[in-house]
Amino acid sequence: MQLTHHTPALQDTRTHLHVLFLWQRTYLDEAPACDAEDAAAVRSIKACSSIRLQLTSPLDAAGSLCEGIQDHERKMPRDSLIPSENDTDIELDFAGEDDFQEAHERKKHRGQRRDTDREKKRRKNSRRKEASSSADREKELQPRHKKTERSRRRSAKNEQETKRSKRDEEGRGQTTRRKTAKTKKNIKNEKTKKTDDEMEGEAGERNEKGKKKHGSAKKGERKEGGSEHVAKEKTQVKKKKKRHKKVVETSSDQETSEEGDDEENANEDEEVRPESLSPEELEKLKEAVDEKKKLIQSLRGKPWLMKKKLVTLRESQEFVEKYEGALGKGKGRKLYAYKVMMTKRWMKFQRDFENFKTACIPWEMKIKEIESHFGSSVASYFIFLRWMYGINMILFGLTFGLVMVPEALMGRPYGTIPRKTVPRAEEASAMDFAVLWDFKGYAQYSVLFYGYYNNQRAVGWLKFRMPLSYFLVGVGTVAYSYMVVIRTMARNANESGIGDDNSFNFSWKTFTSWDYLIGNPETADNKFASITTSFKEAILEEQESRKDDNIHLTRFLRVLANFLVLCCLAGSGYLIYFVVRRSQKFTLDGLENHTWWERNEVNMVMSLLGMFCPMLFDVISTLENYHPRVALQWQLGRIFALFLGNLYTFIIALMDEINLKREEEKIVKFNITTWEASLYNGTVSGNFTAPPVTIHPADVPRGPCWETMVGQEFVRLIISDTMTTYITLLIGDFLRAVLVRFLNYCWCWDLEAGFPSYSEFDVSGNVLGLIFNQGMIWMGAFYAPCLPALNVLRLHVSMYLQCWAVMCCNVPQERVFKASGSNNFYMAMLLVILFLSTLPAIYTIVTIPPSFDCGPFSGKNRMFDVIQETLESDFPAWFSKVFSYASNPGLVLPFILLMVLAIYYLQSTSKSYKQANVELKKKLQMQNEENKKKNKRAALKAQLDLEEARKEASQAGELQKNNNASIQSQEADEENHSRNPRIYHGRNGRGPPPFTDREPSTRGPVSRNYHHGNLSTPRYLPGFSQQSDPTTYRASNLQNP
């Protein structure tokens, strides 16, 4: 029984020690979350230690604990201010022990001895003192034994003290107070220590007075060595003092504690003998630790005040922290400390790594900043831009690495063959800037365009199959794009999940309308205003939907708006058609006779229309009075139609031009044959044996090469588009902002708030610009391999430029809205554009034969013949045979059929899953409602019961009341007040209160108290006794709001 009495006292001492220890470890305050992980890490150690504890005797266990505490103490100075001297201090400790043992040869075999020690302990755990035969061990054990005896005596004396501490363990609140008081004391002690440092000489006496508590914490361990030990250590310490003056901080402390030991040990109230821990107590300790851990885990769901939660969390974390280690042996404890340190390091590393990862994502910080200022809809554009950049990087890598570089390095150099030489007629102006800007002259006869590539089957020492590579890269870029877009779409579709429920409009608005990424006060104001207006509008809408009279006007306006937009589209389409026809006329006339304006008419008109028409659509869309998210989608759709119209008009014009070029080519081909014939005739007539006439490649007549022409057109379009975008940005945003900002000083009205104001960021226009730009890249990349490179450049520049422009010249939108679902809308548009842009490319590749004298496929009937050629010449015969069989329609058709069937099957299964989902949802809702009803009924019943109970209680005698009062007082800090009456009732109406029979009689009040904290679920209340646990919980949750 005495042993059990010891436990609280021991714990108190430990608390003391531990608080000291913790006081220096501030990481608990910094990252409370990591403690849970610490605990998890330690759990394994604890498990090991518990096994070991079962094996060893109580005394041994106590000894191990004692060692543990010693370690703890050793660790303490390590945490203090002077690390280097502390290490020596630890050495000193070991030295002291060794001196005490008086055996120099043992020093060498210390580890061995310990092992044997342990074995012996295990063998003779009941009669330890008698069994230990060797003198040194007796010496070692004797003081320990004395200690235990002394401590028992003391504990008997201080029974009241221990009882008090027991109660402390019971009521956690009290413990906290005491603990905090102790920490305060310790802090004071630390301070006094520092001052004592300065006055070294008097340190001994002063410390004796000032640090009674502090010393007492260490006495438990210090006493282990007898007086001999003390004396020797003293001398050691003095030597140390001479060497390092600052060591005194800790060593003098130890000294004083030992000095004060003899005089004061009777008065010490928190003195404990750790050896006195029995296995039951350890078990109990373990259980307590487990319970604390459970408490930490379940704390989040407790219906307590945050303050209380925090206090409890901190407390239980401290508790766990302390005893997890205490349960281990000395070695385990070291490991524990090491593990804690490592977890701390690991956490820090992880945090740093996260930061590093964020820093590695390009432009992440910029986008976040923009998001905080302008809301997520603007940020979504920049995220899309970044995504696009990534795609284009890969496309660029493919074309650059597999097409352009091999041709430039390994193909024939410039000037060797006609297709790689500037013709004689253009040579004079080939280096002019105007010509180069139009991508003619030297730019045309370079790797940038299709026509430059040679039809040589293999180039360089690598035997690189150039035409094949060209074809496969062209196909691969498109295939890769399809793959990426579809994959992203599928991922986004998963995320979006359930669509908007219109049935809870106001709830949605109340709980989800805030954009938590906003970090700018102005935007926050705007958002606030927009939420309020949206509420007003929603209320109005609700009223109107009940009135239902204005719907016709709205419908009319919407139809009118769409009509106007259609007119606009038709007008712009006609204008482009007109311009294209005119430009064809100009081309027939000869471009040199016309001005720059007329030559660039098509691009100019297309860019201008693409710029201005969306603005008009925007104005028109105010008629419709849609929610901005819906309005954005409409706007996107309209601009999409416009751009598509423009693009296809352009493509049709290109097709006409291709046909013209092909006719020209026929003529040229005929001319060349006659020219060659004349050449041969000339040579033949001259001298039979003379070498064939070498003609400079620049002089050789050549065909028009329609592929290069198409590539040039696309490049020009991209360039003019980019220029228009940048110029619009500079004039429309920057110049306007500058004017508004600085003219406002001397203008007669407020420019900033009123008429011109600053511009808003146009999300839809920019997104569509990006998408169509990408479409043009996909279309033209086959004929101009430089296009992805150009696009990467453009995207890179526009990322910086637009980020800057947004932050410096734009104001947040008046109606800031979240763009949660719009990302997939962008993707869908991208997919459509991808499809529409691959159509013409594939059409030209499949139907039109390549030019006869330029490009990698020259001389072939169709471009894809290159695959057949490769199969025939580069692969073994059986492979081509297999391929021809596989490409047999008899095999291909069934395969396609199979694929269609598979798609159909998958689709139908997904549909059925969806249906099942919907039904489950319905069921859930039904169940919810049922539960609600049930809950209500139960609550009503409980209320009735309660009233009855009250009546009974008022009639009942005083005895019962007293009983109840005592229970209530026990429960007061754990349970809600509302529950007390119910417990009350349970006692009166339905027999014994549920928790009394749950209580194991052997368990001390500490754990019992804790258990009650855990049982906060209303399972034990009579009113809810019929229901299962989770349903009650959810029902109560539902009731609360």
Place this chain on the structure above:
Amino acid sequence: MVSPAIALAFVPLLLTLLIRYRYFFVLFYRAVLVRVWRDCVTGLSREERAYQYVLTHSTPGDPDSILDAFDVWCSKVEYISNIGPKKGKILDRLLMEQSPLTVLELGAHCGYSTVRIARALPLGARLYTIEMDQGNAAITEKIIRLAGFDDDTVELIVNPSDEVIPRLRSDYNLERLDFVFMDHWKKCYLPDLQLLEGCGLLGKGSVILADNVLFPGAPKFLRYLRKCGLYEWKIHRATLEYSTGIRDGMAELIYQGIK
């Protein structure tokens, strides 16, 4: 030579600008073009024309009919930036709530707001109205007399506001202004407010109402209000007088003094 097709491509831009800023174009037409044309045709100033109209279309001695005549003329015939009927209601309400005894009006223009304020004043209250321009002041005088207010109720001071305000205490024995209405040059809002503060004419609870703080707008004034902390203030949002699409606001300030 720019080709016609490129010029045609600018049509959507023009349309956009026209539609988006249509109210401003209408305002420009009514307030500037019509005014210049009528000035040339009639040889009278705008205020005089308005006075003639009011004289012929209202009952003398009846402030309401005078105000109505003004409203009709400003919305149907020509444009004068009076406070207008909608914002006038806010002014009326504030006056009814406060029932101030000493009222200062900065910028009488042609007397519309003067009549409006004087109409809502309690018995024994006095309105000081300041007008800088001589011609406008003459019209204002006539309008006030037409509405039937005498010198005891309305005192017209013909001088720039920055000259008058420092002398208010000495020349007119004013201790405290209960209500100040500002509708003169938007640039003078801030200096005049600071003058009023400096002269100590504002007491705790004095109300200052400033018109047209959003359009044409007094940004410096609003910035000062946000910063100084002397006032409890809010902006009544409305549209510009005699126009529907242009947003405007009146700032209502309640002087709190230094706490």
